Amino acid sequence: MTRLGVLTTVALVTVACGGDTKAADSTVAVAQLPPVARPLTPSDSACPKDGTWKGCALEDRINKAGIPIKVLDTIRVPYFAEPGVRYRIGRVATMAAFYFPDSAAGAKATEKLHRIRMTPPDDSIGAWPAPPFEGVRSANLIAVLFDVNGTQAERVRLAITAGAPQPASAMPPVPSGAQKLPPAPPAR
Numbered sequence: 001m002t003r004l005g006v007l008t009t010v011a012l013v014t015v016a017c018g019g020d021t022k023a024a025d026s027t028v029a030v031a032q033l034p035p036v037a038r039p040l041t042p043s044d045s046a047c048p049k050d051g052t053w054k055g056c057a058l059e060d061r062i063n064k065a066g067i068p069i070k071v072l073d074t075i076r077v078p079y080f081a082e083p084g085v086r087y088r089i090g091r092v093a094t095m096a097a098f099y100f101p102d103s104a105a106g107a108k109a110t111e112k113l114h115r116i117r118m119t120p121p122d123d124s125i126g127a128w129p130a131p132p133f134e135g136v137r138s139a140n141l142i143a144v145l146f147d148v149n150g151t152q153a154e155r156v157r158l159a160i161t162a163g164a165p166q167p168a169s170a171m172p173p174v175p176s177g178a179q180k181l182p183p184a185p186p187a188r
Contacts, residue, residue, distance in 0.1 A: 051167035053099055053141035055085060058160070062089060065159040067152060069095075077127045079118065080109055080142075089156065093148040096128075100140040110137055118144050139164035 047056035055071075062069040067089050074083040075096045084098040100106040113119060118135040119126035126132070133145045134153055138160045145153055 049165065049168035051164060052102065053139060053164050055099070057165040058097055058141065061159045062156060065155040067155055075129070079113060079127070089148070090152055093152055094146045095156065096144045098142045103139040106137060106140045106142055110142060136160045
């Protein structure tokens with residue numbers, strides 16, 4: 001039996017036998033598991049705030065769209081010079097994300113590719129691991145979806161096409177104190 005199981009059993013026996021409730025509560029508090037570290041989000045200092053897509057921003061945006069996302073590995077295709085990151089989204093769907101230095105580089109990389117298949121016009125098979133469901137481009141990001149259903153595709157598309165994260169300089173300053181409101185006019 002694990003330590004948690006032993007502590008829980010002791011707490012339950014103490015309460016069931018009419019022991020001091022306060023002692024049982026303190027035993028249960030000791031048995032709580034440590035908090036799980038959360039992934040980086042755009043508000044973290046380690047996630048750059050330069051107005052371009054980064055892995056941390058994309059993962060946060062997809063999570064907030066209600067779809068779990070997990071990094072699987074990297075992927076290389078002949079259409080893009082740099083490797084992409086392959087993610088599992090949901091239970092079985094995958095997404096390949098390619099991050100470019102800027103939006104012009106992303107646009108140039110896809111200008112000669114079919115908008116949905118993300119392959120050259122004369123290539124009907126493609127070099128992808130499976131037939132792409134859809135390709136989504138936003139600023140410096142190109143995301144290619146595989147094995148998704150319509151709902152997942154729509155959520156991911158909306159999360160990405162809402163725009164790249166805003167640069168830190170575009171965000172309004174946080175007020176240092178409470179805002180003073182003008183006095184209310186007297187009631188008549």
